[in-house]
Amino acid sequence: MSTNLLSISAAIGFGGVVQEYLWNCENQQLRVVYETLGKGSPLLLLPAFSTVSTRLEMGELARLLAPNFQVVAIDWPGFGESSRPSLNYRPEIYQQFLEDFVKDIFNIPITAIAAGHAASYVLQLAVKQPAAFSKIILLAPTWRGPLPTMGASHHIAGFVRELVRSPILGQALYKLNTTQSFLSFMYRRHVFTDAAKITPSFIEKKWHTTQQPGARFASAAFVTGNLDAVHEQADFLELVQSLTVPLMVVIGESSPPKSREEMNALVALPGVRNVVIPGSLGLHEEYPAVVLEAVQDFLFSSEN
16 A cells, blocks of 8 residues: 555645545556545545535545645545546445555544545444544544435345446436436535525536446445445434544534435534534535534644
8 A cells, every 4th residue: 555646736635735545446446536635634535425525525625724724635445536447335344444454544633524425434433442542533424335224125225226326227327316317406406505605617517427437336336325324313313322532413404304314313412513514514624614613613722
């Protein structure tokens, strides 16, 4: 496992140093792209899993944090500018990746800010290796993929996943579900709350992310619940109850009802600091300055 510097022309970032982390997975080497900005204590930004997942959704938040932290934002394997091979994407892959990345890149305890589905993965690692973390912030945390949330059975979700993975029909289905009009609809429905921010140029950038070679494989895994690191609310809450690292949760006041119920159950646990701010599941991208303002006391306090 090694790290190489990427030229700016080879990657589109948010103004930091763009590098690649070479990681071995299932007998092949994956290129994982990450970006570093600022100086200070290390802070890891983990974007949400989604069809349009990329470190750039954390870009403005990274810039706001950079005056006080050395911010590292990643593109998860299978997403963004990282390698997108046709693996059977599942939790074990991302659990091992995150463990290896944190061990290889950082040599002191880090603050981690994780959005959406990244929550379960950072919690699992922090329970396993608490000394690796100093603080954790979860932004609109989720643990159940879209299809299971809609009530699809494990069998149906698996059927859809294999269908999307298939060569010809799968490509066609994926393209239908990543048209710019559909992406715009999804953003308006449960990602952003201010429709004025969902501009044609914004959606075009998101669409471009979905059209990279191999993009459908990890996306299909997420949508069908194959990246759910836990499968019951009780298991998710148990992770938090087992945590010894200070934790804060940021909730969007316009979060979808089922997701909001899960977040409410999480913050009802003893010792979990929380705040409700404007936004929905994409609050970290839509309202980065509000996020920073909401968490800065927690971030900069020496006692939590």
